[in-house]
Amino acid sequence: MMLGLLLARAGIETIVLEKHGDFLRDFRGDTVHPSTLQILDELGLKQRFDKLPQQRVSQLEVLLADGPRPVIDFRKLKPYPYLALVPQWDLLELLAQESAHYPWYSLHMQAEAVRLIRDETSGRFCGVHTQTPSGNLRINADLIVGCDGRQSVLRHAAGLQPQNLGAPMDVLWFRVPRSAGHPNGTYGVPGSGGFLVLLNRGDYWQAAAVIPKGDAARTMAQPLSSFKSSIARRAPFLSNELESLLSWDEVKLLEVRVDRLQRWNQPGLLFIGDAAHAMSPIGGVGINLAIQDAVATANIIAAPLLAGLQPDEPTLARVQRRRMLPTRLTQGIQTTLQHRLIAPALQKTGTDKPVEMPSLLKLLLRWDTLRSIPARIFGLGFRREHVRSPKHKIP
Ligand SMILES: Cc1cc2nc3c(=O)[nH]c(=O)nc-3n(C[C@H](O)[C@H](O)[C@H](O)COP(=O)(O)OP(=O)(O)OC[C@H]3O[C@@H](n4cnc5c(N)ncnc54)[C@H](O)[C@@H]3O)c2cc1C
Known part of the structure; x- marks a missing residue:
C-alpha cells in the first residue's frame, strides 16, 4: 500500500x-x-x-x-x-x-x-x-x-x-475486554509458564500468549479453562474479563x-x-x-x-x-x-x-x-x- x-x-x-x-x-x-x-x-x-x-x-x-x-x-x-x-x-x-x-x-x-x-x-x-x-x-x-x-x-x-x-515460538492471539480499573500501558508479562504481551487497544486488550513452536495443537487440546487460568495467573487483573472468552475459535494461532x-x-x-x-x-x-x-x-x-x-x-x-x-x-x-x-x-x-x-x-x-x-x-x-x-x- x-x-x-x-x-x-x-x-x-x-x-x-x-x-x-x-x-x-x-x-x-x-x-x-x-x-x-x-x-x-x-x-x-x-x-x-x-x-x-x-x-x-x-x-x-x-x-x-x-x-x-x-x-x-x-x-x-x-x-x-x-x-x-x-x-x-x-x-x-x-x-x-x-x-x-x-x-x-x-x-x-x-x-x-x-x-x-x-x-x-x-x-x-x-x-x-x-x-x-x-x-x-x-x-x-x-x-x-x-x-x-x-x-x-x-x-x-x-x-x-x-x-x-529459526524462531522458537508461535503466538496465540486473542482479545480480552479492558475495564476501568485496569492498568494503562502496553506490557510484556513474564511469569510462570511463559510470556504474555498485552497491547492496549482502548476498550480491549489485544493479548499475545507466546508458546513453544509447534505446541499449539497440544495447548489447544486442553480445556479452554486451563488456558484461561494460566493467563489469569500471569495477569490476575484479567481474571473476570477472561470469562468473556468462550471458545478456542476466538484464539488464533499466529506462526512466527x-x-x-x-x-x-x-x-x-x-x-x-x-x-x-x-x-x-x-x-x-x-x-x-x-x-x-x-x-x-x-x-x-x-x-x-x-x-x-x-x-x-x-x-x-x-x-x-x-x-x-x-x-x-x-x-x-x-x-x-x-x-x-x-x-x-x-x-x-x-x-x-x-x-x-x-x-x-x-x-x-x-x-x-x-x-x-x-x-x-x-x-x-x-x-x-x-x-x-x-x-x-x-x-
Ligand atoms: C504474531 C506476530 C505479531 C506481529 N506483530 C507485529 C507488530 O506488532 N508490529 C509490527 O510492526 N510487526 C509485527 N509483526 C510482523 C508484521 O506482521 C510483518 O512484518 C508485516 O506485516 C509485513 O508487512 P508486508 O506488507 O510485507 O506483509 P503483510 O502485512 O503480510 O501484507 C501482505 C498483504 O498481501 C496480501 N496478499 C497475500 N497474498 C496475496 C496474493 N496472492 N494476491 C493479492 N494479495 C495478497 C495479504 O492479504 C496482505 O494484505 C508481527 C508478526 C507476527 C507473526
Missing part, C-alpha cells in the same frame, strides 16, 4: 492487488514506530494519521508482581518521542484514500495474484494472472513487486526459497517465522517486506521495515519508470543492497533475543515454575539511561529512509 501510494504520487501508473475484500484482519501488528511517523510526515499525512484512534506509548513496561516497570523508553527520541498503537486497517485505509486521489492508481480488492507471466523470448517476468469474483484477469506490468507477505505466492511462483533463520531471501529480484520482479524477509514480532518492527523497504524502492525505481524504462537488474539489485544491512541487523537482534529471552522462558511452559529474570531485563530495569537504546534500535531502526521520489501534481 505504501509503495503503491509513493509510485502513484510520483505520477506512475500503479495497480495494487489485495486478495481480501477489506483490511479488517485482526492479526496484524499495530505498532507504528517513529521511523514510520517520520515518513507519514514527509508525505503530508501526519495530521490525518494523528486523528486515527490510537494509543501513544512513551514507555514499554514489564508487569511484575510489584506492578509495571519501564524497560524501553521512547521519550528521548526526536521529533516523535512515542510509539503509536494504531489498528493497521485504519493506517491502510488512510493510505488507500490518499492513493485514490491519483487517477492513474487503482486498488483491486478481492484480487488474488495466482501466477506470474514470463515473456518467453526475454525471460523477463511481465505480468500476473489474478483471480477476482468477476473472473480471471491478466495484468501486464513493466515491474511486478511481490509484497504478498511471509507466505508469498509470487515468491513461490518465481521458484525462490527463503533461508529459515524469521527468514530471508538471498536474492530479492529476478528480471521484472522484486520482493520487499515480509515476502523478502519475514520478521519476528519482537520489537514490533515488521510493518516499519516493510514501509522503509517501500520508501527505498520508490526512491530507486521511480526515475526509470517515469522515463518509460523497465527497471533493469542492476537497478532492482540496488533495493536489496540498500535494505539488506537494516534487515540483517534487525533480524540478528531479534534472533538473539529469541534465543536469550524467549527460549529459556518457554522451557518452563506447562510447569508453572517461575521464569528467571534474564540479565538483560535486569539491566534495563535497573539503569534508566539504558532504556533509550532499545527505543532507538526499534523506534528508528538502522539506515533510515526518507521520501525522495518525486511528487506529481494531482490533475
Whole structure:
C-alpha cells in the first residue's frame, strides 16, 4: 500500500492487488514506530494519521508482581518521542484514500495474484494472472513487486526459497475486554509458564500468549479453562474479563517465522517486506521495515519508470543492497533475543515454575539511561529512509 501510494504520487501508473475484500484482519501488528511517523510526515499525512484512534506509548513496561516497570523508553527520541498503537486497517485505509486521489492508481480488492507471466523470448517476468469474483484477469506490468507477505505466492511462483533463520515460538492471539480499573500501558508479562504481551487497544486488550513452536495443537487440546487460568495467573487483573472468552475459535494461532531471501529480484520482479524477509514480532518492527523497504524502492525505481524504462537488474539489485544491512541487523537482534529471552522462558511452559529474570531485563530495569537504546534500535531502526521520489501534481 505504501509503495503503491509513493509510485502513484510520483505520477506512475500503479495497480495494487489485495486478495481480501477489506483490511479488517485482526492479526496484524499495530505498532507504528517513529521511523514510520517520520515518513507519514514527509508525505503530508501526519495530521490525518494523528486523528486515527490510537494509543501513544512513551514507555514499554514489564508487569511484575510489584506492578509495571519501564524497560524501553521512547521519550528521548526526536521529533516523535512515542510509539503509536494504531489498528493497521485504519493506517491502510488512510493510505488507500490518499492513493485514490491519483487517477492513474487503482486498488483491486478481492484480487488474488495466482501466477506470474514470463515473456518467453526475454525471460523477463511481465505480468500476473489474478483471480477476482468477476473472473480471471491478466495484468501486464513493466515491474511486478511481490509484497504478498511471509507466505508469498509470487515468491513461490518465481521458484525462490527463503533461508529459515529459526524462531522458537508461535503466538496465540486473542482479545480480552479492558475495564476501568485496569492498568494503562502496553506490557510484556513474564511469569510462570511463559510470556504474555498485552497491547492496549482502548476498550480491549489485544493479548499475545507466546508458546513453544509447534505446541499449539497440544495447548489447544486442553480445556479452554486451563488456558484461561494460566493467563489469569500471569495477569490476575484479567481474571473476570477472561470469562468473556468462550471458545478456542476466538484464539488464533499466529506462526512466527524469521527468514530471508538471498536474492530479492529476478528480471521484472522484486520482493520487499515480509515476502523478502519475514520478521519476528519482537520489537514490533515488521510493518516499519516493510514501509522503509517501500520508501527505498520508490526512491530507486521511480526515475526509470517515469522515463518509460523497465527497471533493469542492476537497478532492482540496488533495493536489496540498500535494505539488506537494516534487515540483517534487525533480524540478528531479534534472533538473539529469541534465543536469550524467549527460549529459556518457554522451557518452563506447562510447569508453572517461575521464569528467571534474564540479565538483560535486569539491566534495563535497573539503569534508566539504558532504556533509550532499545527505543532507538526499534523506534528508528538502522539506515533510515526518507521520501525522495518525486511528487506529481494531482490533475
Ligand atoms: C504474531 C506476530 C505479531 C506481529 N506483530 C507485529 C507488530 O506488532 N508490529 C509490527 O510492526 N510487526 C509485527 N509483526 C510482523 C508484521 O506482521 C510483518 O512484518 C508485516 O506485516 C509485513 O508487512 P508486508 O506488507 O510485507 O506483509 P503483510 O502485512 O503480510 O501484507 C501482505 C498483504 O498481501 C496480501 N496478499 C497475500 N497474498 C496475496 C496474493 N496472492 N494476491 C493479492 N494479495 C495478497 C495479504 O492479504 C496482505 O494484505 C508481527 C508478526 C507476527 C507473526
